[in-house]
Amino acid sequence: MKKSLKPLLLLFSLLWIACKKNDKPDIPVIDCNTTPYSLEIPFYFGMNDTVQQRLNANPLTVEGVELGRHLFYDTILSENYTISCATCHQQKYGFADPRRLSLGTQGLPGKRNAMALVNLLWTKDFFWDGRVRTLEEQVLHPIQDPLEMNMNLEALVQRLKNSPKYKSMFKKAFCTENITKELVSKALAQFVNSLISKDSKFDKYLRGEYFLTLDERIGLQLFQTHPIPGRIRGGNCGDCHFQPHFDGKGFKNNGIDSIYSDIGYQSVTGNPFDLGKFKIVTLRNIAQTAPYMHDGRFSTLEQVLEHYDKHVKLGEFTDPLIMEASNINGGAPRLFLTPTEKQQILSFLHTLTDSTFLTNPKYSSPFE
Ligand code: HEC
Numbered sequence: 322m323k324k325s326l327k328p329l330l331l332l333f334s335l336l337w338i339a340c341k342k343n344d345k346p347d348i349p350v351i352d353c354n355t356t357p358y359s360l361e362i363p364f365y366f367g368m369n370d371t372v373q374q375r376l377n378a379n380p381l382t383v384e385g386v387e388l389g390r391h392l393f394y395d396t397i398l399s400e401n402y403t404i405s406c407a408t409c410h411q412q413k414y415g416f417a418d419p420r421r422l423s424l425g426t427q428g429l430p431g432k433r434n435a436m437a438l439v440n441l442l443w444t445k446d447f448f449w450d451g452r453v454r455t456l457e458e459q460v461l462h463p464i465q466d467p468l469e470m471n472m473n474l475e476a477l478v479q480r481l482k483n484s485p486k487y488k489s490m491f492k493k494a495f496c497t498e499n500i501t502k503e504l505v506s507k508a509l510a511q512f513v514n515s516l517i518s519k520d521s522k523f524d525k526y527l528r529g530e531y532f533l534t535l536d537e538r539i540g541l542q543l544f545q546t547h548p549i550p551g552r553i554r555g556g557n558c559g560d561c562h563f564q565p566h567f568d569g570k571g572f573k574n575n576g577i578d579s580i581y582s583d584i585g586y587q588s589v590t591g592n593p594f595d596l597g598k599f600k601i602v603t604l605r606n607i608a609q610t611a612p613y614m615h616d617g618r619f620s621t622l623e624q625v626l627e628h629y630d631k632h633v634k635l636g637e638f639t640d641p642l643i644m645e646a647s648n649i650n651g652g653a654p655r656l657f658l659t660p661t662e663k664q665q666i667l668s669f670l671h672t673l674t675d676s677t678f679l680t681n682p683k684y685s686s687p688f689e
Pocket residue numbers: 393398404405406407408409410423424425431432433434435436437438441444446447448449450459460461463464468469470509513
């Protein structure tokens with residue numbers, strides 16, 4: 322008797338699993354076909370588990386990315402139809418904002434400089450203070466932020482439902498008639514994830530398609546090297562800005578302040594040791610993304626270098642990697658770089674400009 326129950330049980334569990342599979346909570350599925358979007362990812366970017374998990378959770382499709390691009394460039398996302406994501410994230414500036422602080426729908430400035438959007442598929446923490454952990458969640462913040470688009474999400478969904486164009490685009494991208502805020506966020510995240518810069522001179526150098534000039538090569542070496550006084554000269558940048566995206570892991574205090582008007586990462590963790598720490602942002606396309614730092618205080622790369630060379634604050638919270646980096650014994654925290662060395666680091670930073678990315682029609686406005 323017991324034995325004969327077994328196949329029944331098995332059948333039951335199989336049926337149960339099958340039902341679970343079809344049980345997609347919020348989306349009534351209709352018949353449609355999406356086309357997988359093929360990302361061009363160079364081998365040295367790596368496909369780690371996090372990247373793969375993120376792509377599994379929100380797989381990029383041609384239709385989804387296209388919908389995301391339309392949303393990104395559409396002022397329909399803002400309360401009074403005046404600004405789009407692209408108002409503050411402009412392609413020719415590496416998707417950053419050339420203004421020190423961006424203005425929202427009410428004409429009021431935000432609190433920080435708008436960040437470059439590039440290779441974010443490899444990023445784990447979002448915003449200067451890392452207050453958000455996924456891109457899907459991140460993209461809904463600017464829509465609702467009173468100093469940015471100041472838009473209610475339910476009202477936005479209603480607007481999109483009233484638009485025949487978006488009704489059809491959502492249907493194509495997600496095979497559903499039902500537009501939701503989750504799908505708005507998925508589509509926007511798909512577009513942002515598709516923004517990949519991989520054709521700078523530096524990338525071509527890594528692929529053996531370009532020879533760095535002598536200055537660029539020495540600049541790269543200085544950038545990468547932690548100095549040992551009297552033995553090895555270095556600019557120390559690579560201690561925090563890692564290849565291939567030249568961003569960093571975690572949050573650091575790079576010594577730009579000793580009195581803090583913005584406490585940065587501490588506002589997220591509540592830990593006093595995180596005072597004045599900020600995200601180590603990417604340096605890709607850095608020559609195009611001025612002004613620099615979380616509050617846009619430096620307008621040129623020369624000023625940034627001057628900061629790291631001789632104006633690092635001796636604050637109690639300044640990162641030790643900067644505090645003890647000097648090219649001269651007992652000289653910390655000054656690098657004592659020569660004018661030529663600074664020029665060489667700048668030459669190297671310019672090799673991170675990817676004009677293909679900055680002009681790629683795939684990433685540009687669909688409305689022009
Ligand atoms: C009014 C200007 C403004 C608008 C509009 C705007 N952003 Fe931003 N964006 C910013 C600012 C400023 C930051 C940094 C804010 C902070 O860290 O506190 C930012 C940060 C980001 C980041 C984080 C990047 C990183 O490296 O952590 C992403 C992603 C982003 N925005 C995407 C978008 C998308 C998508 C839209 C449209 C839905 C959008 N933004 C609309 C100004 C804007």
